[in-house]
Amino acid sequence: ICGIQHLERAGNRLTLFDSLYFCIVTFSTVGFGDVTPKIWPSKLLVVIMICVALVVLPIQFEQLAYLWMERQKSGGNYSRYRAQTEKHVVLCVSSLKIDLLMDFLNEFYAHPRLQDYYVVILCPTEMDAQVRRVLQIPMWSQRVIYLQGSALKDQDLLRAKMDDAEACFILSSRCEVDRTAADHQTILRAWAVKDFAPNCPLYVQILKPENKFHIKFADHVVCEEEFKYAMLALNCICPATSTLITLLVHTSRGHTAPWEAFRQLTGTKQPLNRESQQSPEQWQKMYGRCSGNEVYHINLEESTFFAEYEGKSFTYASFHAHKKFGVCLIGVRKEDNKNILLNPGPRYIMSSTDICFYINITKEENSAFKKQEKHRKNHESKLSYHGASRLPVHSIIASMGTVAIDLQDTGCRGPSGATLALPAEGSKEGRRPSIAPVLEVADSSSLHACDLLSDQSEDETTPSDEEVSAGVEYAKGYPPYSPYIGSSPTFCHLLHEKVPFCCLRLDKGCQHNYYEDAKAYGFKNKLIIVAAETAGNGLYNFIVPLRAYYRPKKELNPIVLLLDNPPDMHFLDAICWFPMVYYMVGSIDNLDDLLRCGVTFAANMVVVDKESTMSAEEDYMADAKTIVNVQTLFRLFSSLSIITELTHPANMRFMQFRAKDCYSLALSKLEKKEREKGSNLAFMFRLPFAAGRVFSISMLDTLLYQ
Incomplete structure (x- = not known):
């Protein structure tokens, strides 16, 4: 405006109002x-201004329109008409981070039945820049609606x-320094939603196990610490258990376009994993292909996999279906x-109305079957079996149900009846099968001899000379003292006193x-x-799997808790009944503390993320201290x-980091390609993740979303 007025002093001598009028009209x-x-300088200025306006003004108008729309959404309402005609779910969080948002959206929309759902986010804080950029993407802008508000207000x-919502997801903020306060906020949100919409299904994430009983009314509850410590304990018994669970609950996206189109057309969640199929490494091809396994369910009478096992035991159906x-x-x-029975054992008889849960690359509806002639009758007659097995039937199938395991002689024989005899060396029948036959229905003698609550091996029924000389005897039972209300009782090895x-x-x-040190004990x-950092109640869930009744006494490992802060009396009262459980106050930063707690005699060292370091100015720096300490341990031991x-x-x-290792560099390139x-x-x-050496509980948030 001023430029036009200034240049036109040699021409029309325009006033300020005339210049404003000219600019608006132009x-x-x-x-x-x-x-x-x-005059020509004025004409040149107008040309330049029009060119600039053609580029700048549309962008400015678009941003203004988007900000206005987002303001309307944040302070507006979700349409009642849309709520009654379209399905939607509500996500309640105290603060929304980009990682949490993308994990939720990717896993929630992975299932084809949920493609038409809307996601309404109810959050008390404003969107940050990263979340705003993601929600501007057309794929999400049409599905996700952000409302700024509190779940504690009926108006919001x-x-x-x-x-009218199909479900409500309430997530805790794990990056809070005070995790108990974060749980209290989650509990109040769950109560408020249940009071306002009692028929809306609730999916709640809680951090501390002692707070879980407050939200027992929720349809699904995932307790972070309870699940985390159980996974870490199982990693010590069966390496990479956490990796298996993580891969089962994640939906792979490493597909090429044709495979993605096939997934959409068939409606299957994950027909075939294509990750690392171009890799020269055989283990990467096998690992990438089998990581496509997921958990599916089907009615037994409608299933080709399991229909023939109606009236048979669960163990028999699991063994022969595999x-x-x-x-x-x-x-x-x-x-x-509503409860799912995981590996219920030989006592459970399959019924036609049962819902079967199974692990496979794809669901049965998308599987192709090739019929083969039944030519194994003679072979089956050779393997016919009569009488009680020398192995407990429930021990033949592993707890995850994937592999049938031939354990050593457990001494679990019936008082009478035939037993399996080893074939002669020159027998024509070939070598002895490594897996004992599984009965269709376990008879009473085998069930009585192999009772779940009885000793499972000869070495347990009769104490060894070492145990007699040491005067140590263990009992089996439920821990008499629970550290928190709501902990499920588990049958464990316990001390008499x-x-x-x-x-x-x-x-x-x-x-x-x-x-005064681990070496003196002579374990x-x-x-x-x-x-x-502290002896929280979650550590109780680490000890229980390692002292479970099904573990032989001679295989029990001593457990040493290296704590930064001394434990309280309630925690000590809970662990004092477990055999070979000790604690000491120290830190992994101190080499003397490590040597005193027996690091040189240890099979596994579990480093738990500290609550005080979970929040940092830069989010991803929260793990800096843990990573450096673990790298020091990796170098020294x-x-x-x-x-x-x-x-x-x-x-x-950054785990087990080697800057100049060629294999690590190759894996880094592979990771970039997959991303x-x-x-x-x-x-x-x-390699650390594939071997189960590293674990993050945030990877299992998808368990709640699915």
């Missing part, structure tokens, strides 16, 4: 023509149309029951013993060391198996 493309520039729940079709039956659910609290301290002698088995928990899965690439293809688990080929 840039609005009306162009009356009653005011025009007379009404704006989100919570009473042998015949390669599928893994892991659990069942009765028609009139609880250990005095002074004897639980590993690094200090007392009037009962004078040992027969290698130790399991847990490095944690190269033979030690270290299992680490991280806050952010993206930091897995470019769209894989949600691009780090899955990193």
Whole structure:
């Protein structure tokens, strides 16, 4: 405006109002023509201004329109008409991070039946820049609606149309320094939603196990610490258990376009995993292909996999379905029951109305079957079996149901009846099968002899000379003291009398013993060391799987808790009944503490993420201290198996870091290629993750979303 007025002093001598009038008429493309520039500098300025306006003004108008729309959404309402005609779910969070949002959207929309659902996000804070950029993408802008509000206000729940929602997801903020306060906020949100919309299904994530009983009314509850410590404990017993679970609950995105189109057309969630199929490494091809396994369910009477096993035991159905079709039956659910029975054993008889849960590359509806002639009758007659097995039937199938395991002689024989005899060396029947035959229906003698609550091996029924000389005897039962309300009782190895609290301290002698380090105890088995900041109730869930009744007594590993802060009396009262469980106050930063707790005699070292480091100015720096400490342990004790928990899965690439290792560099390139293809688990080929040496609980958030 001022430029036109200044230049036209040599021409029309326009006033300020005339210059304003000229600019508005010109840039609005009306162009009356009653005011025009007379000299060439004015004309050149108008040309330049029109060119700039053609580029800048549309962008500015678009941003203004988007901001206005987002303001309307944040302070507006979700349409009642849309809520009644379209399906939607509500996501309640205290703060929305980009990682959490993308994990939720990718997993929620992975199922073809959920493609038409809307997601309404109810959050008390404003969107940050990253979330705003993601929600501007057309794929998400048409499905996701962001409302700024609180779940504790009925007005905001009404704006989100919570009473018409198909489900409500309430997630905790794990990056809070005070995780108990974060749980309290989650509990209040769950109560508010249940009070406002009692018929809306609730899916709640809680952090502390002692707070879980407050939300027992929710349809599904996932307790982070309870699940986390159980996974870390199982990693010590069966390496890479956490990797198996993570791959089962994640949807792979490493597909080429034709395979993605096939997935959409067939409606299957994951027909075939294409990750690392171009890799020269055989283990990567096998690992990438089998990572496509997921859990599916089907009614038994409608199933080709399991229909023939109606009236048979669960163990028989699981064994033969895997042998015949390669599928893994892991659990069942009765028609009139919401609870899923995982590996219920030989006592459970399959019914036609049962819902079968199985692991496979794809669901049965998308599988192709090739009929073969039944020519194995003669072979089956050779393997006919009569009488009780020398093995407990429930021990033949592994707890996950994937592999049939031939355990050593358990001595679980019936008092009478035939037993399997080993074939002669020159027999024509070939070598003895490595898996004992599985009965269709377990008879009473075998069930009585192999009772789940009885001793499972000869070495347990009769105490050894070492145990007699040491005066140590274990009982089996339920722990008499629970650290928190709502913990499920588990049958465990226990002491007949609880250990005095002074004897639980590993690094200090007392009037009962004078040992001051792990070496002085002279343990027969290698130790399991847990490095944690505090002795929270979640650690109880680490000890229980390692002292479960089904583990032979001679295989129990001593457990040492290396704590930064001394435990309270309630925690000591809970662990004093378990055999060979000790604690000491120290840190993994201190080499003397590590040597005193027996790091040189340890089989596994579990490093738990510290709550005080979960929040940092830069989000991904929250794991910095843990990673450097673990790298120090890796350098000093190269033979030690270290299992680490991280806050952010993206930091897995720094575990066991070798800057100039050619193989690590090749895996880094492979990870980048998988990320470019769209894989949600691009780090899955990193050796620490594949071996189960690193774990992040945030990877299992998808368990709640699915």
